[in-house]
Amino acid sequence: QMQLVESGGGLVQPGGSLRLSCATSGSIFSIYTMGWYRQAPGKQRELVATITSGHSTNYADSVKGRFTISRDNAKKTVYLQMNSLKPEDTAVYYCNGRTRVVDSWGRGTQVTVSS
Numbered sequence: 001q002m003q004l005v006e007s008g009g010g011l012v013q014p015g016g017s018l019r020l021s022c023a024t025s026g027s028i029f030s031i032y033t034m035g036w037y038r039q040a041p042g043k044q045r046e047l048v049a050t051i052t053s054g055h056s057t058n059y060a061d062s063v064k065g066r067f068t069i070s071r072d073n074a075k076k077t078v079y080l081q082m083n084s085l086k087p088e089d090t091a092v093y094y095c096n097g098r099t100r101v102v103d104s105w106g107r108g109t110q111v112t113v114s115s
Contacts, residue, residue, distance in 0.1 A: 002027035002097045002104040009093060009109030012085055016113070020080040022095030022106060029076040033098050036069060036080045038091035038111075048093070049080060062088075085113045 008020040020036065035050035049069035050058045057069055068081040078095060090113050095106040 001102050002029075002032065004095045004097060004104060004106035006093065006095045006106045006109040009111045011112045011114065013115055014086060014113055016085050017081070017083045018085065018111060020082065020093055020095075020109060020111075022078045022080075024076045024078070024095075024097060027097070027102075027104075029097075030073045031099060034069075034071055034078040035096040035098070036078075037094045037096055038089075039094070039108075040091040043091075045094070051078065082111070085111075087113045089113050 002024050003026045005023050006020060008018060012018050031053050033050060033052045036048040037045050038048050039045040047060055048063055049067055051069045051071050059067060066084045071078045089111060091111060092108040093111050094108045097104045
């Protein structure tokens with residue numbers, strides 16, 4: 001099954017930008033729906049964005065117009081470009097890969113938006 005490793009998290013000021021990457025291995029990447037989810041302390045995990053094998057995208061209302069999900073099938077990598085970051089974006093961000101049969105998760109990367 002798929003293995004996923006997130007990178008690119010860190011500390012950024014409000015209004016700043018970060019680009020998260022999720023490198024995958026062990027599966028046929030091109031057939032997976034990929035997604036980014038996040039979980040803040042004391043809150044449940046929530047969907048941030050998804051991208052299908054056909055490159056259709058879906059975003060949470062809270063990030064529309066600010067975040068962009070993309071995928072590079074040749075590199076077997078999915079990205080999340082985050083612009084105009086807000087303190088409420090602070091969370092651990094998890095990468096997900098899913099088919100009808102399997103559902104795989106990375107270990108997460110911390111994003112902190114603070115002055």
